[in-house]
Structure formats: C-alpha cells, structure tokens
Amino acid sequence: MRILVAEDDIELAEQVRLSLSREGHAIDLAPDGEEAKFLGETEPYDLIVLDLGLPKLDGITVLKAWRNAGIDIPILILTARDGWADRVDGLDAGADDYLTKPFHVPELLARSRALLRRNSTQRNPMFKKNGVSFDSRNGRVTLNQLQIMLTAQETAVLSYLFHNANRPISRTELSEHIYEYGDDRDSNTIAVFVTRLRKKLGNDLIQTEHGRGYSIQLDT
Amino acid sequence: MKSLRSRAIAGGAIWATVVTVAGTNAVGNYLDSLTLSRFDEFLSARHAQVVVALANSRGEADEMPGQIGDPVYQRPFSGTYWQAQSDDGRVLVSRSMADSLLPAVPSPGADAAVQNIAGPANQELRVLSQEVMLDDGSSWVVKVALSTEAIDSDQAELRRRLNISFAFVGVLAIAGALLIVWFTLRPLSQLRRDVIARDEYEGELPTEDYPLEVRPLVTEINNLLARNRDIVDRSRRQTADLAHAIKTPSSVLRNELFELQLSGAAVQSGINALDRLDAQLNRSFARMKASQDGASEKEITSLDVSLSRLGRAFTALAKNKHREVILDVPPDLHAKINQIDFEEILGNLLDNALKWSKSAIGLSAASSDGWVQISVEDDGDGIAQDGEKRVLISGQRLDQTKPGTGLGLAIASDLVAAYQGTIDVGRSQEMGGARIVVKLPRAV
Numbered sequence: 001m002r003i004l005v006a007e008d009d010i011e012l013a014e015q016v017r018l019s020l021s022r023e024g025h026a027i028d029l030a031p032d033g034e035e036a037k038f039l040g041e042t043e044p045y046d047l048i049v050l051d052l053g054l055p056k057l058d059g060i061t062v063l064k065a066w067r068n069a070g071i072d073i074p075i076l077i078l079t080a081r082d083g084w085a086d087r088v089d090g091l092d093a094g095a096d097d098y099l100t101k102p103f104h105v106p107e108l109l110a111r112s113r114a115l116l117r118r119n120s121t122q123r124n125p126m127f128k129k130n131g132v133s134f135d136s137r138n139g140r141v142t143l144n145q146l147q148i149m150l151t152a153q154e155t156a157v158l159s160y161l162f163h164n165a166n167r168p169i170s171r172t173e174l175s176e177h178i179y180e181y182g183d184d185r186d187s188n189t190i191a192v193f194v195t196r197l198r199k200k201l202g203n204d205l206i207q208t209e210h211g212r213g214y215s216i217q218l219d220t
Numbered sequence: 221m222k223s224l225r226s227r228a229i230a231g232g233a234i235w236a237t238v239v240t241v242a243g244t245n246a247v248g249n250y251l252d253s254l255t256l257s258r259f260d261e262f263l264s265a266r267h268a269q270v271v272v273a274l275a276n277s278r279g280e281a282d283e284m285p286g287q288i289g290d291p292v293y294q295r296p297f298s299g300t301y302w303q304a305q306s307d308d309g310r311v312l313v314s315r316s317m318a319d320s321l322l323p324a325v326p327s328p329g330a331d332a333a334v335q336n337i338a339g340p341a342n343q344e345l346r347v348l349s350q351e352v353m354l355d356d357g358s359s360w361v362v363k364v365a366l367s368t369e370a371i372d373s374d375q376a377e378l379r380r381r382l383n384i385s386f387a388f389v390g391v392l393a394i395a396g397a398l399l400i401v402w403f404t405l406r407p408l409s410q411l412r413r414d415v416i417a418r419d420e421y422e423g424e425l426p427t428e429d430y431p432l433e434v435r436p437l438v439t440e441i442n443n444l445l446a447r448n449r450d451i452v453d454r455s456r457r458q459t460a461d462l463a464h465a466i467k468t469p470s471s472v473l474r475n476e477l478f479e480l481q482l483s484g485a486a487v488q489s490g491i492n493a494l495d496r497l498d499a500q501l502n503r504s505f506a507r508m509k510a511s512q513d514g515a516s517e518k519e520i521t522s523l524d525v526s527l528s529r530l531g532r533a534f535t536a537l538a539k540n541k542h543r544e545v546i547l548d549v550p551p552d553l554h555a556k557i558n559q560i561d562f563e564e565i566l567g568n569l570l571d572n573a574l575k576w577s578k579s580a581i582g583l584s585a586a587s588s589d590g591w592v593q594i595s596v597e598d599d600g601d602g603i604a605q606d607g608e609k610r611v612l613i614s615g616q617r618l619d620q621t622k623p624g625t626g627l628g629l630a631i632a633s634d635l636v637a638a639y640q641g642t643i644d645v646g647r648s649q650e651m652g653g654a655r656i657v658v659k660l661p662r663a664v
Contacts, residue, residue: 009468015475053464080464084567085560091533097540101464102471102498105478114540 001046001116001159002026002177006036006062007078008055016049019105020112024139024155028181033057040066040073044176046163047116049108051078052090060093067094074115078103113137116163127162129218132201134162141201148200153178157193161206161216170213224408225401232397240390244382251378259371260334263348267332267364270302271352274312279304279358281312292316297341299367307359322363325349336368344368407434415441459508466501470494506631520663521562523553523585523592530563531583534570543577548584554663555592557639562660565635568628569596569656576600582651592662600653603645629656636660 003025007013010031017027028043030036033054040048040062048066052059063075077090080101087098096118097111113125113136127134131144139155141148150158156178161169171187179185194206194214206214273287285294292300293314303313303322313321320340325333325347332350339345347365354360407430414425424442427435474494477487531547538545555562566583573581577598585594629645636643641660648655 009472011472012468012475015472015479019475080467083460083560083564084571085563088529088533088563088567091536092529096536098537101467102474105475111540118540 001156001163002028002044002180003112004028004030004036004039004043004045004048004050006030006033006040006049006054006059007051008032008053009051015105016108019109021152022139023109023113023137024152024159026156026178026180026183031055033059033062037062037065039181040071041069043181044173045073046160046177047112048073048075049078049112050075050095051080052086053080060089063090063093063095074118076108076111076115109137127165127218129162129216130202130204132205134158136162143201150197150200153189154193154197154200157190158197158201161214162218165216165218168209168212168215173213224405228401228404229394229397232401233394236390236393236397239393240386243389244386247386248379248382251382252375255371255374255378259346259366259368260348263334263346263364263366264332266300266302266366267348267350267362270304270364271350271362274304274352274360274362275354278356279306279310279312279354279360281310284312285315288314297343299343299345299369301339301345301363301365303363303365305361305363322347322365325363327351327361337365339365339367344372346371407431411438411441455508459505463501463505470498470501506634519556519558520554521557521559523549523555523594524551526559526562527566527583527585527594530566530570534574534581534583537574538581541574542579543574544580546580546582546584548582550585550587553585553587553592555660556663557641557660561635561639565632565658566594566596568632569658572596572628573598573600573654573656576653578653580651582648587662590662591659594658594660595655596658597648597651597655598653599648599651602647602652602654632658 001024003020005013005016005020005027007016007029008031013029013031017029020027028039028045030039034056036048036050036054037057039045050059050063054062059077063077066073066075074097075095077087077095077098078101079086079090079098087100090098096115099108099111117125117136125136127136133142135141136159139150139159141150141155141158157174160174160177171190174190175185175187194208198206206216209215269288273284276287277283288302290300292298293302293316295316296318298316301314301317301322303311303317305311311321313319317340322339322345323337325335325337330351332348334346334348336344336346339347344367345365346368347363349361349363351359351361411425411430411434424445425438427438427442430438474491477491477494480487481491527547527549531545531549535545570581570583573596577600580599582595582597584597585592587593629643633643636658639660641658643659644657646655646657647653
C-alpha cells in the first residue's frame with residue numbers, strides 16, 4: 001500500500017517511514033505543507049499520515065484543501081498540540097483518526113492498518129485464502145503454516161490485492177500503489193511480481209481478469 | 221476618605237453650611253441695621269415733636285401735656301419718655317418717667333446723639349439727645365428715649381424666620397449636591413457595569429459613550445484588557461509551542477528505545493523514565509493551561525456549534541471502532557466558557573466514553589435556570605460507585621486494561637472548576653454505562 005507521511009521532524013519521519021515500509025508499504029515523505037498538499041493531490045495514496053504542525057502550510061489547511069478537492073483517502077493526523085480543539089479541528093476538517101505526540105510507533109502502525117482496512121470489508125488484520133495467510137501487521141506470509149519469504153515488492157503487490165479484494169486491479173493501479181514517488185515505475189514488472197507470487201503461493205490465489213487486471217476473491 | 225461619593229457629599233455639606241451661616245449673618249446684620257435706622261428715624265421724629273412742644277410751651281412744665289397729648293407719655297414706665305433740661309437748671313420730664321430722671325449723658329452739643337442706656341424699671345432704652353436753643357434764648361438739652369424691647373423682639377423674630385429660610389436653603393443645597401454627585405458619577409457606574417459586562421463579549425469598551433473626563437480612563441482600561449488578552453494568548457501559544465517542541469523529540473526517543481528493546485537491549489528503566497517524563501509534562505501543560513484560563517477573558521461558546529463539531533469529529537473516530545454517536549443538542553444554548561476549553565473538557569469525556577462503550581455513546585445538552593447541562597453517556601460497564609469520586613483525581617485509573625494516562629477526567633474537572641461549573645459522575649439510565657454530567661454557567 002502507498003502511504004504519504006507528512007512530518008517535518010526528519011528523525012520522527014524516518015522512524016515512521018522505516019516501520020511502515022517494514023510492513024511492506026511504499027512510503028513517500030513530505031517535509032512541509034506545500035509538498036504534502038502537492039503529493040496528496042497528485043498521487044493515489046492509500047493512507048496519509050499528516051502532522052498538523054507543518055511548516056509553509058499548516059496541516060489543517062492542507063487537509064481541508066484535499067477534502068474540498070474530493071480526495072477521500074483515509075487520513076491519520078498527528079498532533080503535538082496539547083488539547084482537543086486541535087484534534088477536533090482536524091477531525092472536523094475530514095481526518096479519520098488522530099494520534100497525539102509522543103506516540104508509540106506500534107500504535108501508529110495499528111491505527112494505519114485499521115484505516116487501510118476500512119475500505120475493505122475485512123476487520124481482521126489477518127487475510128486468508130487457499131491456505132495462504134497474510135498478516136497485515138508485519139507483512140508475514142505463510143502457506144499451509146509455513147513461512148514464505150517475499151521481496152518487498154512482492155509483499156506490496158499481495159498486500160494491495162488483499163486490501164482491495166473482489167475487484168480487478170490494473171497493472172497501472174498496482175504500480176501506482178507499490179512504488180514510492182520517484183521510483184522507476186514499469187507496469188511490465190508487475191506481471192513479473194505476479195508470476196513470482198503465483199510460483200510461491202500457488203496459481204489459484206491471484207486471478208487474471210483479461211484486459212482488466214488481477215484480483216483476489218475473498219468470501220464476504 | 222476613599223469614596224468619591226462621600227467626598228462629594230462631605231464637600232457639598234461643608235459648602236452648604238458655610239453659605240448658610242455666612243448668608244444668615246450677612247442678611248441678619250443688614251436687617252438689624254435697617255430696623256435700627258427705622259427706629260432711630262422714629263426716635264428723631266418724636267424728638268422733633270418734643271422740641272416743638274417745648275418751644276410752644278416756652279419751657280412751662282404745665283403747658284407741655286397740652287402740647288404733647290400722646291398717652292404713651294402719660295402712662296408710667298410706658299417705655300416712651302422725654303426729658304428737657306435747661307441751662308438754668310429747669311427740668312421737665314414726661315409723666316411716664318414717674319418722677320425719675322433719665323441718667324445723665326455727656327453733653328451732646330448741637331448735633332443729635334443716640335445711645336443705649338439703662339432706664340427706669342430696668343428698661344433698656346435708646347435715647348436721642350440734642351441741645352436746642354429756644355426763641356427766648358434759653359438753651360435746652362432735650363432727650364427722647366424709647367424702650368428697645370419692641371425692636372429687640374422684632375429683630376429676634378426676623379432672625380428666626382431668616383434661620384428657617386436659610387436652613388431650607390441649606391437642605392436644598394445638600395439635596396442639590398447629592399443630585400450632582402449622582403449625575404456626575406453616573407458615567408463611572410456605567411463604566412463599572414460595562415467592565416463587568418465585558419465578560420460577555422471580546423470587544424473594546426465604547427470610548428465615545430463616556431464623558432470627556434472619563435475617556436482617558438476608558439482608553440487605559442481598553443489598553444489593559446488588550447494587553448491582558450495578548451499576554452494570555454502569547455502564553456497559550458508558548459505553552460503549545462513548548463509542548464510541540466518537547467513532544468516530537470520525546471516520540472523519537474520513545475521509538476528508538478522501543479527499537480532497542482525489540483533487539484534485546486535492556487532499556488526498560490529508560491522507557492519507565494520516559495513514561496514518567498511524559499506524564500509529568502502532560503500534567504504540567506494541563507496545569508499551565510488551566511491557570512491561563514483563570515486569567516483569561518471569559519467568553520461564550522455556542523453549544524450548538526461546538527457540540528456539533530465534536531459530534532462530527534467523534535463520529536469519524538467512532539466509525540473506526542464501529543461505534544455510533546447519538547447527538548441530541550437543542551439550538552440556541554450558550555455557555556460562559558472559552559470554546560477551546562469547552563472542547564478540551566468534552567473531548568476528554570467523549571474520548572473516555574468511546575474507549576469504554578460497546579456500541580454507542582450519547583452526547584446531549586439541556587438548560588435549567590442559569591445553567592447548561594451537557595451529558596456524555598456510554599453503554600459500557602460504567603464506573604463502580606466507590607470510583608465515582610476517584611476518577612476525577614489525576615492519574616487515577618480504575619481500569620488498567622485500556623490505554624490511557626488517567627489525566628482526561630482530571631483535566632476536564634480542573635477546567636470545569638475554573639469556570640465555576642460542576643462535574644458529576646454517575647450511571648446512565650438509558651444506555652447503562654457511565655454518565656458524566658457537566659454543568660456550566662449559561663450565557664443568554
């Protein structure tokens with residue numbers, strides 16, 4: 001899944017980026033409000049982690065601009081301001097959840113997972129299909145109880161397909177959601193990742209819908 | 221004397237007394253001299269009458285009563301007397317003298333002399349004496365005396381009336397002074413009311429509405445109010461900035477320690493210290509906020525607007541937890557509280573409700589004379605009766621199974637107290653869980 005982290009403190013942003021990418025997500029960092037606004041408007045993120053105290057353009061303004069533009073990506077706001085008025089400002093401007101600093105990264109990860117799952121019907125962080133289980137909490141994949149080692153990109157593709165189960169996903173959409181900003185995106189490599197996934201996890205897990213893309217069918 | 225009113229009243233009273241006493245004396249003395257000169261004119265007329273009678277009777281005592289038939293000269297000690305003494309020793313007196321003589325006075329000469337003397341029967345007399353030359357060449361000292369009893373009583377009566385009149389004037393002057401004090405001090409009373417009523421709004425006092433002399437004071441009060449607001453705002457911002465400045469590195473530190481712990485390093489004591497640091501900071505920031513609120517301008521929050529905002533915000537949060545927010549807020553309710561503080565109180569309460577609820581939380585408001593009442597309810601397990609007081613104390617966590625600092629309710633309680641409100645913990649009849657009721661002064 002592709003996540004934008006808008007945080008001006010470089011160390012904190014780096015910690016968050018590291019933890020989220022360990023779960024198999026593609027992370028873009030925005031150090032200020034203007035950059036964050038631009039990225040949010042132009043890239044198809046699955047989640048945005050937005051610090052309200054950003055330089056150049058404050059978080060609330062960025063958040064309102066996105067919501068006014070019809071962008072309905074789940075947004076988790078970070079606030080160091082001690083007080084509910086700030087959080088309420090953020091939530092009322094269209095944020096979906098908040099975390100107050102100082103926070104535990106595991107707490108941030110848990111909130112992120114919950115928001116990422118929000119659009120899927122799944123409430124459980126464990127996705128299961130045909131003996132394959134994908135733990136969205138740590139990106140770990142098992143086949144019939146045996147752990148399977150996947151590359152970061154393979155995990156990302158699998159994660160996106162599980163989170164968006166029951167609908168066909170085009171290669172372009174997949175490439176937009178697994179690569180970070182500035183990565184060399186080649187939608188042809190998606191086919192390579194899918195082939196490798198099928199080899200590791202069995203052919204029945206990911207289905208090809210001709211001309212429309214790939215899908216994982218989950219019981220609802 | 222600290223009171224302007226008593227100063228003005230005392231000043232007015234002293235001035236009224238001075239004016240009354242001086243006025244009474246001036247007018248009284250004038251009237252005294254007026255009556256005395258009238259009396260002297262009368263005395264002079266009587267004297268002329270006696271001189272004429274004396275001339276007509278050519279100094280013969282027997283002829284005098286025929287010349288002056290006035291009965292007051294016949295009745296003994298009537299208070300009206302005449303006496304004529306010639307240079308050759310003849311003495312003529314009115315019958316009213318009853319054979320006594322008027323006391324001797326220094327020789328008056330040809331000019332009339334008037335003086336007060338003691339007369340017969342202990343009468344106070346005023347006597348006019350003059351030396352006259354008759355046609356026959358004889359020289360006479362003619363004296364006419366009148367009792368001053370009448371003039372004394374006249375003067376006393378005049379004085380009495382004068383005192384009554386001036387007493388009335390004095391009372392009027394004091395009443396006038398009171399009226400002037402009331403009228404003059406009215407803008408100051410208005411200023412006091414306006415300063416009290418500034419609680420109701422953020423704006424400045426209207427300088428133009430006051431008299432010229434009070435305007436500089438109003439301007440100064442406006443400056444002070446603005447500076448006060450400025451200081452509170454600045455210290456609020458500084459607190460918020462400080463919180464921001466400390467909390468971001470604290471997050472970094474916490475996460476580094478967490479990573480180290482995952483890799484097997486013994487850093488638990490470091491994490492514990494950081495926990496204590498964070499808890500201490502949270503409490504301090506909350507305290508700083510509460511003390512700033514005590515000093516700040518009181519403002520008005522529309523419950524309609526603010527609770528709807530909170531309702532929308534918590535609906536977003538509730539959705540993440542698959543809970544429902546039930547909102548019941550009537551329009552046109554206002555509380556005397558700063559909106560940021562109001563949302564701090566309700567945010568903490570709703571956060572707790574959401575944490576403990578099973579499927580829904582309720583947010584409702586109502587009003588009763590002078591108060592607004594905001595209730596936050598949930599359908600969780602509720603708070604045990606012995607814990608109802610303890611949850612309001614900072615750091616008291618009755619249930620350790622869910623994350624939290626134990627500060628939420630304590631912060632809410634501190635803030636509510638800063639606005640003279642009350643907070644009550646109980647059980648919800650409708651939803652079955654906890655019910656927290658916040659009462660705040662109502663603004664109309």
